[in-house]
Amino acid sequence: MSETEIQPLxxxxxxxKSFGDLDVLKGVSMQVHSGSSDVILGRSGIxxxxxxxxxxxxxxxxxxxxxxxxxQVIGMKASALNKLRKSIGYxxxxxxLYDSLTVRENLAFPLQRHSGVDEEEVNARVIEQLRLVGxxxxxxxxxxxxxxxxxxxxxxxxxxxxxxxxxxxxEPTAGLDPITAREISELILNLEEQFGITSITVxxxxxxxxxxxxxxxxxxxxxxxxxxxxxxxxxxxxxxTRKFFKVVA
Amino acid sequence: MNSSKSPSDVPLKEEVIxxxxxxxxxxxxxxxxxxxxxxxxxxxxxxxxxxVYGITMFGLKFFRYVFVPPYEWSQVRKHFDELGAKSxxxxxxxGVIMGLILALQSRPTLDRFGAxxxxxxxxxxxxxxxxxxxxxALIVAGxxxxxxxxxxxxxxVTEQIDALEVSGIDPYNYLVVTRVLACAIILPLLTAxxxxxxxxxxxxxxxxxxSSSMQLYFTEVVQSLTxxxxxxxxxxxxxxxxxxxxxxxxxxxxxxxxxxxxxxxATSAVVLASLNIIFLDMVIIQLTIxxxxxxx
Ligand SMILES: Nc1ncnc2c1ncn2[C@@H]1O[C@H](COP(=O)(O)OP(=O)(O)OP(=O)(O)O)[C@@H](O)[C@H]1O
Ligand SMILES: [Mg+2]
Numbered sequence: 001m002s003e004t005e006i007q008p009l010x011x012x013x014x015x016x017k018s019f020g021d022l023d024v025l026k027g028v029s030m031q032v033h034s035g036s037s038d039v040i041l042g043r044s045g046i047x048x049x050x051x052x053x054x055x056x057x058x059x060x061x062x063x064x065x066x067x068x069x070x071x072q073v074i075g076m077k078a079s080a081l082n083k084l085r086k087s088i089g090y091x092x093x094x095x096x097l098y099d100s101l102t103v104r105e106n107l108a109f110p111l112q113r114h115s116g117v118d119e120e121e122v123n124a125r126v127i128e129q130l131r132l133v134g135x136x137x138x139x140x141x142x143x144x145x146x147x148x149x150x151x152x153x154x155x156x157x158x159x160x161x162x163x164x165x166x167x168x169x170x171e172p173t174a175g176l177d178p179i180t181a182r183e184i185s186e187l188i189l190n191l192e193e194q195f196g197i198t199s200i201t202v203x204x205x206x207x208x209x210x211x212x213x214x215x216x217x218x219x220x221x222x223x224x225x226x227x228x229x230x231x232x233x234x235x236x237x238x239x240x241t242r243k244f245f246k247v248v249a
Numbered sequence: 250m251n252s253s254k255s256p257s258d259v260p261l262k263e264e265v266i267x268x269x270x271x272x273x274x275x276x277x278x279x280x281x282x283x284x285x286x287x288x289x290x291x292x293x294x295x296x297x298x299x300x301v302y303g304i305t306m307f308g309l310k311f312f313r314y315v316f317v318p319p320y321e322w323s324q325v326r327k328h329f330d331e332l333g334a335k336s337x338x339x340x341x342x343x344g345v346i347m348g349l350i351l352a353l354q355s356r357p358t359l360d361r362f363g364a365x366x367x368x369x370x371x372x373x374x375x376x377x378x379x380x381x382x383x384x385x386a387l388i389v390a391g392x393x394x395x396x397x398x399x400x401x402x403x404x405x406v407t408e409q410i411d412a413l414e415v416s417g418i419d420p421y422n423y424l425v426v427t428r429v430l431a432c433a434i435i436l437p438l439l440t441a442x443x444x445x446x447x448x449x450x451x452x453x454x455x456x457x458x459x460s461s462s463m464q465l466y467f468t469e470v471v472q473s474l475t476x477x478x479x480x481x482x483x484x485x486x487x488x489x490x491x492x493x494x495x496x497x498x499x500x501x502x503x504x505x506x507x508x509x510x511x512x513x514x515a516t517s518a519v520v521l522a523s524l525n526i527i528f529l530d531m532v533i534i535q536l537t538i539x540x541x542x543x544x545x
Contacts (some may be wrong), residue, residue, distance in 0.1 A: 097409075
């Protein structure tokens with residue numbers, strides 16, 4: 001890398017990960033620069049969630065190198081990793097709301113844990129986030145009382161309530177109606193533009209990808225097949241890529 | 250074991266896979282050659298060794314966490330209520346009936362040897378030294394180990410544990426240490442409660458059959474009990490509580506994906522916890538005899 005180039009905020013180098021006999025990632029590399037919003041496309045079960053989880057250290061790759069904000073994630077000490085994670089938000093594919101806590105408590109939880117935020121501010125932030133995802137009315141509900149799409153949006157609100165500088169979205173619009181899905185895509189774009197949040201989004205939703213992506217990667221058979229802007233990929237002649245984009249053509 | 254995170258970590262996450270890969274469940278179509286039985290046995294042995302190692306490391310980790318901040322007292326308090334207080338109705342019934350039966354059954358035998366007067370002392374000693382602690386532990390194991398296994402297990406399969414982790418909270422400290430601690434603190438109290446009720450149950454039996462005086466009965470009870478009966482009896486339940494919480498949490502923490510795994514975690518937690526309680530009890534009794542002498 002030349003010296004004039006800026007250090008990427010997230011750097012994934014040649015990552016391998018397998019589960020027993022199943023080789024999921026077979027040499028994945030990517031660089032995400034500060035303020036960029038990158039999208040990963042790929043068929044179901046190909047390893048997109050595994051890749052996101054590896055980047056935040058929830059899974060440990062078999063080999064390869066992952067750096068986030070200049071820190072080596074693999075082999076990082078638990079305390080240092082916890083500190084790094086305070087500037088990371090993660091939207092889980094199935095929301096992963098704490099089911100013993102109400103929506104309000106779910107959102108307040110990460111805030112209260114990061115000391116220095118008083119009760120009043122916590123409350124204000126909770127309401128602000130719920131308004132962003134359009135769910136103020138759900139504030140005192142339990143997760144079990146919410147629909148899948150509602151959970152998804154609460155999960156998103158919880159991920160961004162701490163104002164992280166990097167956010168990982170695992171299928172943020174899956175299971176949402178087209179109108180809400182567009183609102184969520186716009187919210188993600190907004191966060192990027194207003195607060196300079198860097199993000200990696202896994203999605204099957206090409207509309208969402210078109211709205212938010214600076215760069216799109218296609219994961220296939222354990223490696224990135226191709227990467228480029230939405231328009232570049234749309235024009236690509238590569239067969240798998242064409243299949244992905246046929247729907248929007 | 251390639252996916253746990255903190256360097257000190259026990260192999261938490263992918264045990265499941267190793268287990269799935271053992272040929273345990275497969276029935277071979279024809280009689281396999283001799284050495285595949287050997288292999289099967291080896292892989293069985295290896296997987297149980299791995300589990301023993303896993304639980305041991307998981308359990309030792311508790312002592313590294315419990316004395317260092319952050320302390321999660323509000324969580325511990327919550328578990329006192331959920332794990333402890335809600336066991337009280339069942340313990341009440343079992344305690345009284347246990348004492349009652351013990352007295353009813355022992356009275357004729359003691360009388361035959363002309364030792365009827367020893368009944369209060371006998372009941373007190375049996376209950377306080379042995380029956381009280383073990384019965385309480387087994388009852389609580391049945392209720393609580395499975396509850397913890399299911400609760401932690403479902404948090405695991407729905408990625409709530411991952412969610413804790415990415416928000417910079419140590420799930421072991423938040424979920425496991427709090428539950429284990431709550432169990433270890435609450436079990437001696439529950440045992441003392443059951444002991445008292447069982448002794449009282451013994452009195453009820455005595456009162457029904459011979460309307461003996463309560464004062465006399467309890468005086469005899471108190472006189473027969475020494476420091477060396479009460480302390481080991483109640484003290485060992487701290488260890489039982491630790492086992493109950495730990496095994497429940499371990500099974501939950503290692504639940505494989507899916508709801509089926511949650512049920513299995515709950516069931517195997519009860520079985521494992523009960524076995525370990527009985528085994529540990531045996532060891533503790535031997536140790537007590539060794540340290541305090543056979544007379545005590
Ligand atoms: N903890 C795990 N243990 C065993 N196998 C796993 C584990 N996590 C993921 N896998 C396997 O890895 C593969 C990739 O899973 P992953 O969840 O990353 O898929 P995905 O690309 O996110 O798919 P989807 O779009 O359906 O969410 C799958 O075959 C899955 O079975
Ligand atoms: Mg996924």
